[in-house]
Structure formats: C-alpha cells, structure tokens
Amino acid sequence: MANSKIMQFSEADIRAYNQLVDPTLGSKISLSYLATLWQEFDLPELADQMPILMKQAFNCCHELGFHQPYAISLSLTDKAPFKPGKPCWTYTLLIKQENAVIATCATTLLVEGHI
16 A cells, blocks of 8 residues: 655755755755655554664656655555564655656565564
C-alpha cells in the first residue's frame, strides 16, 4: 500500500539541509535529500520498531526544481528474509511529475520481530 502526497520543494529547506551536509551545494536538491521525505509519511507498521538501515539506492532521471508540484509516494515494495525472525523490508519512494518518474529512493531496513 502506498502513501501519496503532492509536494513542492522549498528552497529555504534545501539550503538549510545543504548547510548541514554539504554547503557547496547551495540550493541544489541533492539525491540524499530524498531520504528526508520519509518524515512526511505515517508508517504504522514501523511504529514499534527500531529498524536498522541496511542500504539505500538513489536514481534521478531529471533534475528536481522549485515551485513545481511533485507527486511523492512511499510504499513497501519487498520483504526478504535476512535470518530467522529478522526480515529486510524495502521501501521505495517515488517522485513523479505529470505521471513520469523523476526520481526514486529505495531503502532497505532490517526489521526485528516481523515475518
């Protein structure tokens, strides 16, 4: 099941983020910024979890810009066994504009206690 939102990127938010991670980026929207978009979504299946980040993969087809609406969705796209009682869940964040995928961020988490 996917959670979806329509969003626009704020230049002030991007500049603040870049000041923390790489001030030379100025107001450029970096791929790593996409990982911060998770905070926009409610994921009740992770509410009682302390997942461990296993890996992230970013892909961008077009440069992201300001003052443009983007459809952003986050969904659980895979559950794979890591070891007994500890599966890895992969969530995929999609950023679309006019139904075209602009960027993706796949995040794999080690989740304890779920099968």
